[in-house]
Amino acid sequence: xxxxxNLSAWQRRKTEFWNRLWEDLEIGYLDEDLIGILxxxxxxxxxxxxxxxxxRITISDSTYPWSxxxxxxxxxxxxxxxxxxxxxxxxxxxxRRLWLNSTGPILHLSTxxxxxxxxxxxxxxxxxxxxxGIISMNPDKGYIIELTSGVKVSHLLRSRGILLAEEDSLRxxxxxxxxxxxEGKKVLIRMFKVFRSExxxxxDNNIVSDLKNRGINIDKYDPYxxxxxxxxxxxx
Amino acid sequence: xxxxxNLSAWQRRKTEFWNRLWEDLEIGYLDEDLIGILxxxxxxxxxxxxxxxxxRITISDSTYPWSxxxxxxxxxxxxxxxxxxxxxxxxxxxxRRLWLNSTGPILHLSTxxxxxxxxxxxxxxxxxxxxxGIISMNPDKGYIIELTSGVKVSHLLRSRGILLAEEDSLRxxxxxxxxxxxEGKKVLIRMFKVFRSExxxxxDNNIVSDLKNRGINIDKYDPYxxxxxxxxxxxx
Numbered sequence: 001x002x003x004x005x006n007l008s009a010w011q012r013r014k015t016e017f018w019n020r021l022w023e024d025l026e027i028g029y030l031d032e033d034l035i036g037i038l039x040x041x042x043x044x045x046x047x048x049x050x051x052x053x054x055x056r057i058t059i060s061d062s063t064y065p066w067s068x069x070x071x072x073x074x075x076x077x078x079x080x081x082x083x084x085x086x087x088x089x090x091x092x093x094x095x096r097r098l099w100l101n102s103t104g105p106i107l108h109l110s111t112x113x114x115x116x117x118x119x120x121x122x123x124x125x126x127x128x129x130x131x132x133g134i135i136s137m138n139p140d141k142g143y144i145i146e147l148t149s150g151v152k153v154s155h156l157l158r159s160r161g162i163l164l165a166e167e168d169s170l171r172x173x174x175x176x177x178x179x180x181x182x183e184g185k186k187v188l189i190r191m192f193k194v195f196r197s198e199x200x201x202x203x204d205n206n207i208v209s210d211l212k213n214r215g216i217n218i219d220k221y222d223p224y225x226x227x228x229x230x231x232x233x234x235x236x
Numbered sequence: 237x238x239x240x241x242n243l244s245a246w247q248r249r250k251t252e253f254w255n256r257l258w259e260d261l262e263i264g265y266l267d268e269d270l271i272g273i274l275x276x277x278x279x280x281x282x283x284x285x286x287x288x289x290x291x292r293i294t295i296s297d298s299t300y301p302w303s304x305x306x307x308x309x310x311x312x313x314x315x316x317x318x319x320x321x322x323x324x325x326x327x328x329x330x331x332r333r334l335w336l337n338s339t340g341p342i343l344h345l346s347t348x349x350x351x352x353x354x355x356x357x358x359x360x361x362x363x364x365x366x367x368x369g370i371i372s373m374n375p376d377k378g379y380i381i382e383l384t385s386g387v388k389v390s391h392l393l394r395s396r397g398i399l400l401a402e403e404d405s406l407r408x409x410x411x412x413x414x415x416x417x418x419e420g421k422k423v424l425i426r427m428f429k430v431f432r433s434e435x436x437x438x439x440d441n442n443i444v445s446d447l448k449n450r451g452i453n454i455d456k457y458d459p460y461x462x463x464x465x466x467x468x469x470x471x472x
Binding site: 003064065066097099114115117118121131132133134135136137145146149150151152153154155156159160162163164165168169172173176180183 | 351373381390391392396416419
């Protein structure tokens, strides 16, 4: 197969997602620490970004942490949590099981060539996103890439009637969940650094002038500016 | 880029990995429940398999479950565990943190064309391996694909001096870890079923006659025969 991308359909999707990104940003729906990375990626004319998450702590009431059906997220935060927030949730009744999940960043993007997809995967590995891959390919949508690291824990807090976290241990679990969240933010910082120094390979003039018109300075969105003070960065 | 695979180098690697597979099998190094799936994949002339794991429960002494450096696996099993096995481990001193990890199957394979890689990814999604992707591409090695599901939990058992699992809760944690392991085995069964009905698209005559000479019947290795009796298969 020589896989042929429909470039005009692909470009239409890029424009759509770019507009949606600004809507999300305006209503505060976008994680602030991801904005810089998304702007860098989109400023290359052969890349657009889809959904993304900068890393978060959730509590889900579900049989398994990965369950989608019959599952409800009862708590979600993109910044460190406190023990009191968790204690409040533990007082409420549980339908299935209560899982505390702390996960690193996950990004989806599309490229319009295999060569680009390959280059992005190399960059991702360089930034420490070791579980990245091309998850699908489609003539209109492009080569869809998921960028992700292995940063993730899922700790069982309550199962049926059994509470698995008394207050003492809960304090430790909350500390570790916060630590894991910050490990994810380190990945984000490395990603910004690597992408900022290498991209764009081919500037997208529409995006570049759009950013200029909006008075956007990408470096303002370096996640290091948000997290640099609270985490040690030995490995970055 | 029209990405060009060096077919003779690729074929040499297929032969190498095929020989290694039989060595692993003979020394009992290969998970029995994976053999069928590996044989099906290799019996297509455009596919070879690399490393794989059929799903397992591990306990690691490490800062994080994903840590590689400064980490040691103190327990590993591919079948359900008992609480006594865990109690024994909890008696021993811990250097970092003790994590109980239960994970589903993970397979690595290579194809010699993008078309094939795309077809494999479609099959994988059909089998419920939702986190699969092309993780790298190389003229000699081919398109390297990782097949994996989201089946995974990492539960903190002990952190510094603090034991987070008293005997009562430990019993529940062991039950859930075993349940998660069997969820992974369900993925394995679905994978065998889907791959068996669709592959090979292009039979590899060398492999097919090798299997014949060895008197191998692939259906003997259906993981359903191992696990069908102990797990409910509502969704398969």
